[in-house]
Amino acid sequence: MKSITIKGSKRESVGKVATKALRNAGMVPCVIYGGDKPMHFSAEELAFRHLVYTPNVYTAIIDVDGEKTAAILKDIQYHPVTDRIIHADFYQLFDDKEITMKIPVKLKGTSPGVLNGGSLRFTNRKLSIKALPANLPDSVTADISKLRVGAKLLVSSLSSDAYTFMHPDNTVVVQVRTSRNATADDGEEEEETTEAAAE
Numbered sequence: 001m002k003s004i005t006i007k008g009s010k011r012e013s014v015g016k017v018a019t020k021a022l023r024n025a026g027m028v029p030c031v032i033y034g035g036d037k038p039m040h041f042s043a044e045e046l047a048f049r050h051l052v053y054t055p056n057v058y059t060a061i062i063d064v065d066g067e068k069t070a071a072i073l074k075d076i077q078y079h080p081v082t083d084r085i086i087h088a089d090f091y092q093l094f095d096d097k098e099i100t101m102k103i104p105v106k107l108k109g110t111s112p113g114v115l116n117g118g119s120l121r122f123t124n125r126k127l128s129i130k131a132l133p134a135n136l137p138d139s140v141t142a143d144i145s146k147l148r149v150g151a152k153l154l155v156s157s158l159s160s161d162a163y164t165f166m167h168p169d170n171t172v173v174v175q176v177r178t179s180r181n182a183t184a185d186d187g188e189e190e191e192e193t194t195e196a197a198a199e
Helices: 016-024 045-052 186-198
Strands: 003-010 027-033 039-044 059-064 067-078 085-092 099-108 119-122 126-131 140-143 152-154 172-177
Touching: 003 045, 016 027, 027 045, 027 067, 039 045, 039 059, 045 067, 045 085, 099 172
Parallel strands: 003 059, 027 085, 099 140
Antiparallel strands: 003 039, 027 039, 059 067, 067 085, 099 126, 119 172, 152 172
16 A cells, blocks of 8 residues: 655644644644554644545655654544644554555446446445555455446455455445336346246
8 A cells, every 4th residue: 555654743742732833833733543652743734635635545654753653544633614634643553463444446347237227326435444554455446347237246256365344245335226227238138038938
């Protein structure tokens, strides 16, 4: 998985007055959990734009006064009126410890069911995955090239040895629903003809 570097400085004081002063200066108070003890730091709000305002998911390299720590963004708080970032929580990554992250799903191919007028329902655009940091994918690919009208693509069909899905196997990722404009595709017509002949 790709990483984004965020440069910051250690916070000597974590009180309300110091925190307010940081925000007024365009800085975001942050903390990293997961290590021996929490590390408090601050970073420019602009440093978060590629990490937060994107459909993609990244890990983060937190560079605090030259000391680099691999982490993931666990929680972020916004001002209720201005929507500015007012606090961010990170969790430290370790090479030998699995973590859980929500990873975006990207569709591949063209569904024959959609070409025949069916409606594509992209039910789960992100899936929770548990893996070692080195095995976290940038995205999960869902091949819809065989989805006919009425068909569903389940989490079980996307399984990988590199990571584990934190969802039941029968979780629907994407499906093609019938619509008024839907017509039977070649496969469905063949099945109907066979059934009629059998009767």
